[in-house]
Amino acid sequence: MSQLQLEQVRKSFMNGEVEEEVLKGVNLTLNKGEVTALIGSSGSGKSTILSIAASLQPLSKGRIIFDHQNLVELKPEQIRKIRAQQYGFVFQQSHLVPFLTVEEQLSLMLDIAEVKGSKYDKQIEIKNVLEKVEMTHRQSAYPASLSGGEKQRIAVARAIIHRPKVLFADEPTASLDSKKSNDIMQLIQELTHSLEMMTLIVTHEEEMLEYTDRVVKMSDGEIITVN
């Protein structure tokens, strides 16, 4: 069974003259078809874990095992390829490309992930994904004309169009009202189950935990409870 595993991950930042340890030996396993929620007070190190797990920043000590490889030992170009092809990202803001239509955002992601296939196949794939996020009617719209919730749906569509194995989301609902937040969380959970992704979500909001399968709580750079 494929997994993403963090083993004894440590991270320190230089804070002026003093070295500050932000992660103090974190062990975390993501499982296929499961939404893992990462909660904890502000500054406890949630975003830092997520970005290290996604190889967006280096760690100070430890290992990241993915597909039987220790990612820490890979070259930047290999890491980039893994991020492009195996990972999907949803950020706090949608961060869509302002001058591309909804359709083109998705087509760009297929190019970045170097997905093979005819133009026609890709067109079908884009249609499928837009149906999944219920945005078919806005396929030719530019981001500026979409509402916050709609933008985030497109961001989710972009994160899954290339069928990644892992989905990373750092507070994906922070800029949405609670009705829309629920919708997005539900969407992510459904997609995680149907596409069998390993999903890691950082969240602040208690009520979002309803849409997660496992909760990991952090405090001061350490995992304190898992349930």
Added chain:
Amino acid sequence: MILAWKEIKNNKAKFSIVGSIILLISLLTFIISGLANGLSQDNMSLIKNFPDGTFYMAEDSNNSYAQSRIDEKKQMQLLENGEYSFAFSLQMGNLKIDSNKQKNVSLMTYTDNKYYQNIDNGEIVLDHSLKKEGIKAGDQLSFRQSENSFEVAGFVDDARFNHSPVVLINQNDFNNLFRTQAFQIVFSPIFNKDIDGLNAYSNSEFLNTIPSYQAEQMTLNMIVWFLIIISGMLFAIFFYMMNVQKLGMYGILKALGIRTNTLYTMIWTQMGIITVSALISSALLSQVFQSIAPTSMPYSLPLTSTIQLSILFIVVGFMGATLSGIQIKRIDPLQAIQQGEA
């Protein structure tokens, strides 16, 4: 590439401003370079139309053809090479057009050779520009320098020296007019044969010994280079400013796993689209300028110069765009993610 093109399409105003500035600068460059070329033709077409070869002047001439006196023995030695080598001299004179009008001309005489026709005693051959003064073959003309009159035997094309029309004249007549014997210059189509007591010059080296020519061309060429460098800097600055606005977007795309090369390709493509369309427009406009410029204005821009300058612009634009793109390599995706929506 779709990214490059879509961004231009969605930001027409921004890109057309950059494009029109490149257009104006390249148009100015084309026009000035057309003027430089036109002036150099007007000034020196006689020498510019020489075949490639070597010009010899006396070592003690201070690199000035007017002060050069070629030793007769050395001249013989050089002319042994055959009918394609010849000695020649140039002097300024004043051609009387009619009783109260004179025209500055350059008189040229030479030994027998394959390039220039032989002129008989008492005859002259004129640059065709003098036709505009109403001079016809068969006319009798004289110079301020002497009372003798000469019959116009014919005309030649593009023979100008020191911004004045050239008059070809027989050696005896020339010697009588200017009271000299020795020739000033020997031309030989053979390259770089060193002769004791003579200095050898290539065609362009010889042109640059003529002070008026050198000053004129240097000034104009300097302006042309200046404009090209400025346009390169403008490219770098414009693309830098546009990139700065887009660093957030680039960072997000890098987090998603885009290749840095893809981003560079995007910038290069945009640079290419803007520059090529600006250059095509300004090349066309410079042709329009050529057709509406007053005839008294020496202007000539051959296609090859237009193409050479255009390639230079593209190379310089490419460097400018690449320079501005160095920051892309250093973008930290994490920073972009944490910043607000661009």
